[in-house]
Amino acid sequence: MGVIDRQCCLPIHTMPTQNTREKLLDVAQELIQRRGLNAMSFRDLSDSVGIRKASVHHHFASKTEMVDALLGRYLQQFGELLDEILASRASGKTMLKRYCDLFVQTLSSSGNDKGCLCGMLMAELLSLNDSGAAKVRAFLSSNTMAVESMLARGGEDGSLQPNVSTKVTAWMVLATLEGGLLVARCDGGHKQLSDIASRLIQLLAK
């Protein structure tokens, strides 16, 4: 009762546990997407959330464990976005457009500053533990599977070339978007990524 949080002026102990943990993950994700894993520290997290650095260890025993937890959450959230697209009755081409928009929005909603979480971590793969690296690979796998479905759908409904429904093409689409995000982030911004995605779809359609 008498103890007041200096930051938000609400009684500390009335705040649900999950909030701080989720906030830490939010900040961690933000920082990794902007600066990269090795340019982010526990001090950055604790300062942003308003707790002490040591208290972060109450939620995550180590940095690698935190990244692992972050990847778990991210995989689930991204999986839901993929399912949402795949569950619609849109054409394959429209699905692919919506999928590309996920990447464009990452850039346009952040002042052209954020990369893909897994894209950043792919570059810093050797700083991850086995579980973290496996989750990054799981991200790649679930994405290519989703894209493959879209390509197959597009081949059936006539919105995309029928013969592009291959695993390799799905990998190519993912590579283009991940690379495009990386490139556009440090050069032409979301407009550039949007152009790249349009050109990609155009090639797969005609």
Next chain:
Amino acid sequence: MGVIDRQCCLPIHTMPTQNTREKLLDVAQELIQRRGLNAMSFRDLSDSVGIRKASVHHHFASKTEMVDALLGRYLQQFGELLDEILASRASGKTMLKRYCDLFVQTLSSSGNDKGCLCGMLMAELLSLNDSGAAKVRAFLSSNTMAVESMLARGGEDGSLQPNVSTKVTAWMVLATLEGGLLVARCDGGHKQLSDIASRLIQLLAK
């Protein structure tokens, strides 16, 4: 005369100055391509080359200055490779294949471990100084210009679609290769990147 280098058993002062500096850049490039900029330290460099950490500062005043010098060297070397491809009398499609091979070879010659130097640094862009960031952008610019030339050439000689000779398509090609390198490095290796590149060229050709 009497003073002997512990490492190579050659008189220290008969060894040309440039060697140590170049060796440091070699090791730095290797480490950045494998682990990333922020996972590499001056101690890593000095240990690999066989001098003391403080002596690295004799060659490079700071870490950012070292990365800047590394990027300068890399830009020049990569520029020569691009010129070599563009100066040949091959078809546009063949040129594009050779260009893609530059990325595939990075992976296949390193046990699927190395990424593109500028690809890694694009992810860690905020850890660079202004000059370094400018050089990364110069890398992107010179690459897209080169690819654009290849696409134009391919449009003329009939080996590629005539209407793909746009800046946007060149950006797309670069994005696919940078992203493909990133993806293949942590999943399917050089074979996967080779497949992605083949599929890309196929789309641009037919």
Next chain:
DNA sequence: ACTTGACTACCTACCGAAAGGTAGGTAACG
């Protein structure tokens, strides 16, 4: 021919800051 002084390429020893992480305590909740 001999000395001088600038220069190069290292060295040892050290600095403050920041990193990830630990130990042990406290206050509220159920």
Next chain:
DNA sequence: CGTTACCTACCTTTCGGTAGGTAGTCAAGT
């Protein structure tokens, strides 16, 4: 009374970077 969510205080290691010294090279001056 145990659990949760924090705290202060402190640890070791590593980071980029600095100060100051030493041995050898080399060209100019006398």
